[in-house]
Amino acid sequence: MKITIIAGARPNFIKIAPIINAIQKKQNEGLNISFRLVHTGQHYDKNLSDTFFEELNIPQPDVNLEVKSGSQAEQTAAIMVAFEKELIQNPTDLVLVVGDVNSTMACSIVAKKSHTKVAHVEAGIRSGDLTMPEEINRMLTDSITDYFFTTSTSASENLLKLGSDPQNVHFVGNVMIDTLYQNINRISAPDFWNDHQLHEKNYIILTLHRPANVDEVSSLIELLHGIDLLVNDKKIIFPIHPRTQAILKESKTDFKNIIFVSPQGYLNFMYLIKNSFAVITDSGGISEETTVLGIPCFTMRDNTERPETETIGSNTIVGTALENLKTVFGSFLQNGARKSGIPDLWDGKASERIISILLDKK
Template sequence: MKITLVAGARPNFIKIAPIIKAIEKKQAEGADISYRLVHTGQHYDKNLSDTFFEELKIPQPDSNLEVKSGSQSVQTAAIMVTFEQELLQNPCDLVMVVGDVNSTMACAIVAKKLNLKVAHVEAGIRSGDMTMPEEINRIVTDSISDYFFTTSTWASENLLKYGTDSEKIHFVGNVMIDTLHQNLDRITKPDFWNKFQLSPENYVILTLHRPSNVDEEQSLQKLLLGIDALAKDKKVLFPVHPRTKAILENTSLNFNNIIYVEPQGYLSFMYLIKNSFAVITDSGGISEETTVLGIPCFTLRENTERPETQTIGTNTLVGISIEKLEVIYNAFLLNGKRKSGIPELWDGKASERIISILLNQC
């Protein structure tokens, strides 16, 4: 079996890494399976792309489509045009896409139009928010895939509601957590650890990248000033996304606690999360990692496509207003961590299950 693996953005790299390891393990056992790794180039910043291949020991891509940035339509079209040529020149039996970025949807469409099988890893998750580009990518990808690998029974149930054949749905667990398990003994202090006098639990991690939180300068300033105040005696480490950095460069904000740092590689970022007091974020994926690490997470969104991180894990949705965050965060300071656990099958073996299923069914 020849598989084309698609990676386009930071979360994709983290999810692809254990799948490659699982394929190589089966190869060593004599299985007839091979892969070709295609990097669409959707993220091309060194810290958001190449670093993850190096740190997670992913081989250099067999092909880099180098599509780079652009509007949603421009980027998606560029991926489709170049990926079609990639598949025509390098035939395969199955295309595997992961997550919900533009590369996921675009490459799935191209593969199906070439009559190839498509496997979607992290299928079935839904936020219910059609203003999110990722939600559209999820729905379109799931509407044309042949194999659906889900992170939770909730995601599997979503697919059934959409009319997906139950025999094509496979609840396997979370490949993002596979990578976490495989690298926990390799995580490393960032270079600035001593410079900022960091120690376990004396800081909070802040990440912001969603347009609703960062694209309007005044609301971003209000949010940051509020977080700076509620942190009290904790430092706030803020790895600044390039788009957010461009907005902040036009301001003259002064903070008591917030410290800007560069976007981090996987190993140093996981070290920071594992040793943090709490995380404030608008990312969906980070709430999965904080759940497994037992770190309180406060998500600045009105919805989540990962409800298991709330019902079972350490995540709390706080909306997008600083006022609501202040109420919920102060309650946390008063009452301490709430009881939490780890979702079913988040055990570091999801990738092995995926490859075993494909070998048995293809």
Template sequence: MKITIVAGARPNFIKIAPIIKAIEKKKNEGVTISFRLVHTGQHYDKNLSATFFEELNIPEPNCNLNVKSGSQSVQTAAIMVAFEEELLENFCDLVLVVGDVNSTMACAIVAKKLNIKVAHVEAGIRSGDITMPEEINRIVTDSISDYFFTTSTWASENLIKYGTEASKIHFVGNVMIDTLYQNLHRITKPDFWEEHQLETEKYIILTLHRPSNVDEEQSLNKLLLGIDILAKDKKVVFPIHPRTKAILGTSVLEFKNILFVEPQGYLAFMYLVKNSFAVITDSGGISEETTVLEIPCFTLRENTERPETQSIGTNTLVGVSIEKLQETYSSFLENGKRKSGIPELWDGKAAERIISILLEKL
């Protein structure tokens, strides 16, 4: 069996690492299986791309489409044109896509138009917010895939609701958590740990990337000022993208508690999360990692495509206003951590289940 694995952005790299490891394990056992790794180039900054390949022991891609940035349409079109050429030159039995970035949807469409089967890892998750580009990518990818690998029974139920045949849906667990478990013993202090005199549980991690939060200077300043105040005696470590830092300009000097640091590699970032007091984020994926690490997480969004991180895990949706965040955080300080657990099958073996199922089906 020949599989073409597609990766395009930071979350993809984290998700494909255990899948590749599971394939290599089967090969070592004498199973006839191989893969070709295609990097679309959607993320091309070293801290968002090459560093993750090095740290997670992902082999060099067989092909890099080098599409880089552009509008949603320009980037998606560039991926499709380049990936079609890649598939025509390199036969495969299956294209495996992960997550919900532009590369996921674009490569799934190209594969299906060439009559190649598609497996979608992390299928079925939905935020219910069609204004999110990721939501459109999820819906389109799930509408044409052949094999659906889900992280939760809730995601599986979503697919049934959308008319997917039950026999094509496989609840396997979470490959992102596979990567976390496989690398927990390797996480390392970031270079700035001593410089900023960071101590375990004495700082908050902040991540922001959604345009509604970071693209307008006044609203971003208001949000950061509110977080700076709520932190009180704790530092706030904010790995900030250079573009976001440029939007802030000289106002980065106005905050008492916020430390602006460079985007981090996987091992350093996970060290920061594991040893933090809490995480404030507008990301979906980080709420999965904080759930397993039992770190309180406050998500600056009105919705989430990962409700299990709320119902079972440590995540709390706080909406998009700084006032609501401050209110929720104050309640947390007063009442302490709420009881939480780890979702079913988030046990580090999702990738092995995926490859075993594909070997049975193909």
């Protein structure tokens, strides 16, 4: 069985690492399975791409399509044109895509139009927010996928409601958690750990990347000032894109507690998460890792495509208004974290399940 694996952006790299490990394990057992790794080049900054390949022991891609940035349409079109040529030159039995970035959707469309089966890892998740490009990518990818691998029963139910074949919808667990378990003993403190006198539970992690939060300088500064005043005795570690940090410096804005650092590699970032007091974020994926690590997470969004993290108590959706965050975070400081747990099948074995199922279907 020949599988072409697609990786385009930071979350993809974290998700494909354990899948490749599972394939290699089957190869060592003598099974007839191989893979070709295609890097679309959607993320081309070293901290967003190469670092993750190095840290997670992902083999060098067989090809890098080097599409780089552009508008949604430009990037998607560039991926489709480049991947079509790649697929013609290197036919495969199956194209495996992960997550919900542009590469996921674009390569799925090319594969199906080339009469090649598609497997979608992390299928079925939905935020219900069509203003998110990722939501459109999820919906389009799932509409043409052959084999669905889900992280939760709710994701499976979403697919079944849409008419997906129950025989091809498989609740397998979470490959992001596979990567976490496989690397938990390798995580390490970043270089700035001692410089800022960090230690367990004396800091909060802040991540912001959604356009509504970071594109407008005045609203970003207002948000940061509000977060800066949330706690007086905690530092706030904010991995920030250099471009955004440069804009803030031009505004000559000072913060009491916020420490700006560069984007982190996986091993350093997981160390920061694991030892933090709490996380404030507008990301969806980070809430998965905080759930397993037992770190309270506060998500500044009106919705989430990972409702299991909120249901189980580890993640709180606080909306986009700063006042909501102040209220919810203040309650957390006074009353402590909610009781939480770990969702079913988030046990580090999702990738093994995926590859075993695909081998049974060949």
